[in-house]
Amino acid sequence: MSLLDVNHLDVRFALRGGDVRALRDVCFSLDRGERLGIVGESGAGKSVAAFSLLNLIAKPGYIAGGSIRFDDQELIGLSDRKLRKVRGHRMSMIFQDPMMTLNPVLTIGEQMLECLKAHRRISSREARSISLNKLQQVQIPSPEARLDQYPHELSGGMRQRVIIAIALLLDPDIIIADEPTTALDVTIQAEIMALLLELCEKHNVGLILITHDLGVVSQVTQRMLVMYAGRVIEQGPTREIINDPQHPYTQGLINALPQMATPGSRLNQIPGSMPSLSNLPSGCAFHPRCTFVERADGSRRQACHDQVPEFVTSGNCQAACHMVAEMIESERIPAEEQD
Amino acid sequence: MTTLTNRPTSRWERFRDSYLLYSFKRDLIAQVSLLVFIVLVAAAVLAPWLAPMDPYDLTQIDILASELPPFWVDGSDPTYLMGTDAQGRDLLSTILYGARVSLIIGFGAVAMQAALGVCFGLLAGYLGGRVDAFLMRLADIQLSFSTLMVAIVVGALFKAIFGGGTFSDYAVPLLVLIIGLAEWPQYARTVRASVLAEKGKEYVDAARVMGLPSRRIMFRHILPNTLSPIFVISTVQVANAIISEAALSFLGLGMPETQPSLGSLIKSGFDYLQSGSWWITLIPGLVLVILVLVINLLGDWLRDVLNPRLYKG
Numbered sequence: 024m025s026l027l028d029v030n031h032l033d034v035r036f037a038l039r040g041g042d043v044r045a046l047r048d049v050c051f052s053l054d055r056g057e058r059l060g061i062v063g064e065s066g067a068g069k070s071v072a073a074f075s076l077l078n079l080i081a082k083p084g085y086i087a088g089g090s091i092r093f094d095d096q097e098l099i100g101l102s103d104r105k106l107r108k109v110r111g112h113r114m115s116m117i118f119q120d121p122m123m124t125l126n127p128v129l130t131i132g133e134q135m136l137e138c139l140k141a142h143r144r145i146s147s148r149e150a151r152s153i154s155l156n157k158l159q160q161v162q163i164p165s166p167e168a169r170l171d172q173y174p175h176e177l178s179g180g181m182r183q184r185v186i187i188a189i190a191l192l193l194d195p196d197i198i199i200a201d202e203p204t205t206a207l208d209v210t211i212q213a214e215i216m217a218l219l220l221e222l223c224e225k226h227n228v229g230l231i232l233i234t235h236d237l238g239v240v241s242q243v244t245q246r247m248l249v250m251y252a253g254r255v256i257e258q259g260p261t262r263e264i265i266n267d268p269q270h271p272y273t274q275g276l277i278n279a280l281p282q283m284a285t286p287g288s289r290l291n292q293i294p295g296s297m298p299s300l301s302n303l304p305s306g307c308a309f310h311p312r313c314t315f316v317e318r319a320d321g322s323r324r325q326a327c328h329d330q331v332p333e334f335v336t337s338g339n340c341q342a343a344c345h346m347v348a349e350m351i352e353s354e355r356i357p358a359e360e361q362d
Numbered sequence: 363m364t365t366l367t368n369r370p371t372s373r374w375e376r377f378r379d380s381y382l383l384y385s386f387k388r389d390l391i392a393q394v395s396l397l398v399f400i401v402l403v404a405a406a407v408l409a410p411w412l413a414p415m416d417p418y419d420l421t422q423i424d425i426l427a428s429e430l431p432p433f434w435v436d437g438s439d440p441t442y443l444m445g446t447d448a449q450g451r452d453l454l455s456t457i458l459y460g461a462r463v464s465l466i467i468g469f470g471a472v473a474m475q476a477a478l479g480v481c482f483g484l485l486a487g488y489l490g491g492r493v494d495a496f497l498m499r500l501a502d503i504q505l506s507f508s509t510l511m512v513a514i515v516v517g518a519l520f521k522a523i524f525g526g527g528t529f530s531d532y533a534v535p536l537l538v539l540i541i542g543l544a545e546w547p548q549y550a551r552t553v554r555a556s557v558l559a560e561k562g563k564e565y566v567d568a569a570r571v572m573g574l575p576s577r578r579i580m581f582r583h584i585l586p587n588t589l590s591p592i593f594v595i596s597t598v599q600v601a602n603a604i605i606s607e608a609a610l611s612f613l614g615l616g617m618p619e620t621q622p623s624l625g626s627l628i629k630s631g632f633d634y635l636q637s638g639s640w641w642i643t644l645i646p647g648l649v650l651v652i653l654v655l656v657i658n659l660l661g662d663w664l665r666d667v668l669n670p671r672l673y674k675g
Contacts, residue, residue: 079570082490111573123564128586138572138581189572 132170259340393596474542479549487557599659
């Protein structure tokens with residue numbers, strides 16, 4: 024039994040033109056201390072997945088089905104009071120933009136104190152010393168002085184360190200990091216990611232890292248999910264997916280990395296853009312952009328147009344693709360004939 | 363890191379370095395307004411020690427000395443610097459005491475409005491949905507009546523239910539209540555608008571992720587971020603409340619003549635305007651105008667400082 028088990032999660036947004044399905048049939052799990060990456064284009068449903076874990080989907084969004092089991096407790100349908108005990112305490116979250124995540128009118132110390140006091144009966148003096156300790160852990164220069172400073176007095180990198188310190192404040196089991204370094208410049212990005220990785224390893228904290236930076240995912244995470252149009256289309260150990268992607272979309276993403284292009288030529292890209300969630304193509308949502316809809320011999324694979332692909336297992340990875348399914352099938356038949 | 367150790371820590375030092383003070387030092391109108399306001403408030407607060415007479419003490423009143431003009435007019439009595447009113451009360455003393463009543467009602471009513479309006483505005487903005495719709499329609503309905511009309515109806519009701527005598531005894535708290543109830547939608551709307559803007563910001567999500575209860579998020583995280591419009595609106599509302607009280611008193615629904623506010627003083631002098639005793643109305647009227655003017659000027663300045671985009675955009 025994993026620490027976190029997400030099964031068939033279905034999240035919808037009730038809009039005027041009817042429900043839009045932001046997440047369909049999303050399944051994944053996370054063990055204690057494991058680091059999972061979720062990648063995909065903007066709008067693929069990465070952040071919605073993260074928010075739904077803590078049941079923080081804002082209206083008009085709602086969780087239409089599925090289950091989220093965390094430490095043998097079903098989170099969907101849990102009362103707000105009980106959910107609050109999970110939020111921040113057992114699972115905490117780091118947001119994209121450190122400029123926005125801290126309350127501009129409260130000092131760093133007040134904000135940390137607030138979080139501690141919401142979950143523990145604790146004196147202000149104790150809370151201050153815990154806060155100071157966490158600030159030291161995130162290697163902020165002169166942590167003592169920071170406690171009395173306001174967010175605007177800190178730089179972006181320092182603020183993100185403070186946010187990491189707040190996320191670690193109550194020693195959570197899981198940290199969800201929603202593009203934690205997107206708003207920072209490249210050198211700071213590397214520092215913050217290294218820090219996050221180090222702290223997660225040291226305290227055996229699970230990490231769900233949401234990003235579109237495949238480089239970061241490959242450095243930090245052990246397993247990864249690739250999402251497209253609200254669905255998980257490939258999952259497995261990070262190293263294997265990066266080295267040998269099965270799904271044409273994942274292949275496209277990896278080919279689109281600048282280091283994959285030959286110098287002097289145009290960068291590779293996946294043609295077209297992601298379909299609108301309210302108007303998904305039939306069959307495999309990726310088929311209008313997929314170059315493998317036609318087989319090598321020139322015939323069209325009709326299933327791509329008609330049927331939503333199921334997951335097929337290839338090695339340690341799973342991919343939802345008709346082409347992969349066909350390849351596995353064709354490899355198996357000759358193997359059986361030889362026997 | 364030497365800058366860090368030298369950075370201002372105490373509240374006073376922060377205030378000394380603030381933009382608020384910087385802009386105040388460069389704004390002559392704000393300085394004069396604040397000075398006049400402080401003088402008026404101090405005079406009102408210290409009325410029992412400053413005033414040459416106690417207008418509430420009937421033994422000090424000499425009916426023979428009624429309707430004496432102020433000192434620069436012929437026929438004045440030097441003991442009554444600003445003259446006397448129709449009952450023979452020293453006008454200067456009565457104005458000082460009256461300003462006190464007006465200010466108490468003004469600030470009290472604004473505190474009442476703010477308490478109601480901030481709570482309702484926060485609830486409406488943060489919870490949204492039906493609560494929001496209900497509270498805001500309530501505010502809309504109330505705003506569709508003129509404030510003064512609401513106050514007159516409520517005041518008249520009180521007077522009818524409890525009788526004139528009880529009304530006079532509890533006039534100050536009742537007026538605070540009436541004006542407070544009549545004007546809360548101003549606050550509720552402003553606060554709701556700011557809450558809607560703040561609610562979408564990530565720090566609110568972050569606070570929810572921390573597992574803080576809604577009440578705490580509303581009052582500790584969102585409310586401080588909406589304070590600047592609240593401050594600005596408060597200055598305007600204090601001036602409005604003082605005027606409302608004066609208007610109600612002028613209509614005979616406010617302070618009784620035995621403990622006059624500026625409004626009831628103006629009213630009591632109004633009857634004698636035709637007979638040439640202009641000072642009974644004019645002098646308290648001037649004090650009222652100056653008081654309201656300086657509060658409004660301070661409010662304008664505050665709005666410019668706290669929301670520079672508004673005029674200098």
